[in-house]
Amino acid sequence: MRQPASVAATLERTDMSEEDEFELEPIEILELPLDAWHRDKGARMVEFAGYHMPIQYEGIMAEHIWTRDNAGLFDVSHMGQLMLTGDGVAEALEALVPGDISALQEGKMRYSLLLAEDGGVLDDMMITAVPMGLYVVVNGAVKWDDMGYLREYLPDEITINNMENRALFALQGPKAAEALKRVVPGVDALYFMEAGSFFWGPKTDPEPLWISRSGYTGEDGFEISVPAAHAQKLVDQLSAQPEVRPIGLGARDSLRLEAGLPLYGHDMNPDVDPVEGNVAFAISKRRRAEGGFAGAERILDALANGPARKLVGLSVDGKMPVREGAQIFAGEAQVGIITSGGFAPSLGAPIAMGYVDSAHNAAGTALEAEVRGKRVSVTVASLPFIPHHYHRKGGSI
Amino acid sequence: MTRFFTEDHEWIEVDGDTATVGITHYAQSQLGDIVFAEVPAAGATLKKGGDAAIVESVKAASDVYAPVSGTVIEGNDALEGDPALVNSDPEGEGWFFKLTLSDTSELDSLMNAAAYQAFVDGL
Numbered sequence: 001m002r003q004p005a006s007v008a009a010t011l012e013r014t015d016m017s018e019e020d021e022f023e024l025e026p027i028e029i030l031e032l033p034l035d036a037w038h039r040d041k042g043a044r045m046v047e048f049a050g051y052h053m054p055i056q057y058e059g060i061m062a063e064h065i066w067t068r069d070n071a072g073l074f075d076v077s078h079m080g081q082l083m084l085t086g087d088g089v090a091e092a093l094e095a096l097v098p099g100d101i102s103a104l105q106e107g108k109m110r111y112s113l114l115l116a117e118d119g120g121v122l123d124d125m126m127i128t129a130v131p132m133g134l135y136v137v138v139n140g141a142v143k144w145d146d147m148g149y150l151r152e153y154l155p156d157e158i159t160i161n162n163m164e165n166r167a168l169f170a171l172q173g174p175k176a177a178e179a180l181k182r183v184v185p186g187v188d189a190l191y192f193m194e195a196g197s198f199f200w201g202p203k204t205d206p207e208p209l210w211i212s213r214s215g216y217t218g219e220d221g222f223e224i225s226v227p228a229a230h231a232q233k234l235v236d237q238l239s240a241q242p243e244v245r246p247i248g249l250g251a252r253d254s255l256r257l258e259a260g261l262p263l264y265g266h267d268m269n270p271d272v273d274p275v276e277g278n279v280a281f282a283i284s285k286r287r288r289a290e291g292g293f294a295g296a297e298r299i300l301d302a303l304a305n306g307p308a309r310k311l312v313g314l315s316v317d318g319k320m321p322v323r324e325g326a327q328i329f330a331g332e333a334q335v336g337i338i339t340s341g342g343f344a345p346s347l348g349a350p351i352a353m354g355y356v357d358s359a360h361n362a363a364g365t366a367l368e369a370e371v372r373g374k375r376v377s378v379t380v381a382s383l384p385f386i387p388h389h390y391h392r393k394g395g396s397i
Numbered sequence: 398m399t400r401f402f403t404e405d406h407e408w409i410e411v412d413g414d415t416a417t418v419g420i421t422h423y424a425q426s427q428l429g430d431i432v433f434a435e436v437p438a439a440g441a442t443l444k445k446g447g448d449a450a451i452v453e454s455v456k457a458a459s460d461v462y463a464p465v466s467g468t469v470i471e472g473n474d475a476l477e478g479d480p481a482l483v484n485s486d487p488e489g490e491g492w493f494f495k496l497t498l499s500d501t502s503e504l505d506s507l508m509n510a511a512a513y514q515a516f517v518d519g520l
């Protein structure tokens with residue numbers, strides 16, 4: 001486990017992730033299209049996924065609470081935006097992901113997983129059916145690996161276009177729709193996990209934006225893909241809305257943890273399969289019956305017989321955070337490890353997620369985590385910690 | 398009373414052979430929201446440069462080191478219920494512990510306020 005550093009060393013650490021063997025060490029740290037905009041807004045920048053990125057503006061707690069109550073604007077332009085095209089692209093991709101992609105209707109999206117040959121998770125991703133083919137958003141830290149893997153395993157007639165000239169923003173929170181529809185009329189017609197092209201700007205020279213109703217906070221919200229050349233104008237218009245404030249990576253992490261959403265490279269990695277990773281919902285019914293995806297044997301066996309360990313939520317007694325790398329015990333026996341942990345601003349308490357052996361991972365099981373040589377009581381909790389507030393079609397919310 | 402500072406961003410206010418220790422305003426501003434602090438118990442023996450306390454922000458845990466050697470007189474129990482005191486009043490109510498110095502000559506290696514300010518300006 002990572003030991004605390006001195007205050008000085010903590011302040012000098014520019015890399016937000018602790019030790020990320022999934023991140024290739026880039027030769028040069030890249031800048032987001034809006035690097036100067038973030039600095040102008042008072043952001044503290046850190047290195048993440050090979051980019052200088054804003055970790056916070058006014059403070060993680062305030063930004064977190066603002067997003068839960070209003071609308072937070074996140075720059076996630078480090079993520080990979082890929083366009084896969086070519087005849088039979090959905091069927092081809094199904095060899096590497098466990099979702100029913102060929103049944104995906106235009107304008108609908110699915111959470112999915114890029115699988116290694118042994119069924120390990122190489123990345124998690126959002127796949128949307130678009131007129132051209134499939135629009136796929138992947139994690140920034142592994143996007144180059146993803147592209148290499150896709151190129152190696154997809155047939156040559158499938159084209160992979162890395163849309164590097166586009167920026168990506170998320171607008172998240174209960175007032176996101178209210179704010180965004182003022183800037184992009186009609187966008188509130190989307191339901192959760194739907195996407196479409198919307199015109200923005202003067203009627204004489206409108207710019208198409210690709211917008212989905214999705215996100216990574218557990219709140220209602222949108223993700224907006226825009227040509228990098230127009231990013232500043234869009235972000236200026238969005239942040240001029242009274243409901244909207246810019247939010248950094250720090251609050252993005254605490255928001256997603258409360259929402260029980262895994263962070264790739266921490267809560268999932270190539271050693272775990274989707275069933276262990278608690279993302280078996282990404283394995284579509286037809287694919288469960290038919291198999292035919294990378295690692296299907298291992299994954300279908302885990303579905304049928306239960307995984308040996310599973311990613312679960314853990315509520316933590318007291319106020320001391322239990323962080324990534326802390327070992328989990330049932331009595332003397334180590335039965336798991338924490339993969340994400342921190343303070344939950346909306347709950348006012350520490351929370352965590354981690355892998356726990358099957359004999360000890362039922363909700364309500366009392367366990368202990370070890371922090372700096374001391375045992376802390378933790379309890380296996382149902383996820384999410386904070387209810388999701390998605391704008392579902394036909395849903396109650 | 399004289400206040401000294403370390404390169405690890407601790408302050409120590411000395412009164413004879415006793416002193417109060419905390420982290421600086423600069424440190425708290427850079428760490429961000431403090432959500433947990435663990436202070437040493439009365440009677441604990443501290444060695445200059447050794448671990449003395451823990452401070453945790455939303456993102457990370459950090460060690461607070463003993464600026465000088467000595468024996469803890471008391472830890473600031475108020476931080477247990479209200480760790481945000483470290484943000485709101487780092488060099489006052491947000492102190493971490495008081496101690497009896499075992500070797501006042503160790504103070505010679507610490508910075509005064511002006512030297513610390515110059516050190517921070519250079520970061």
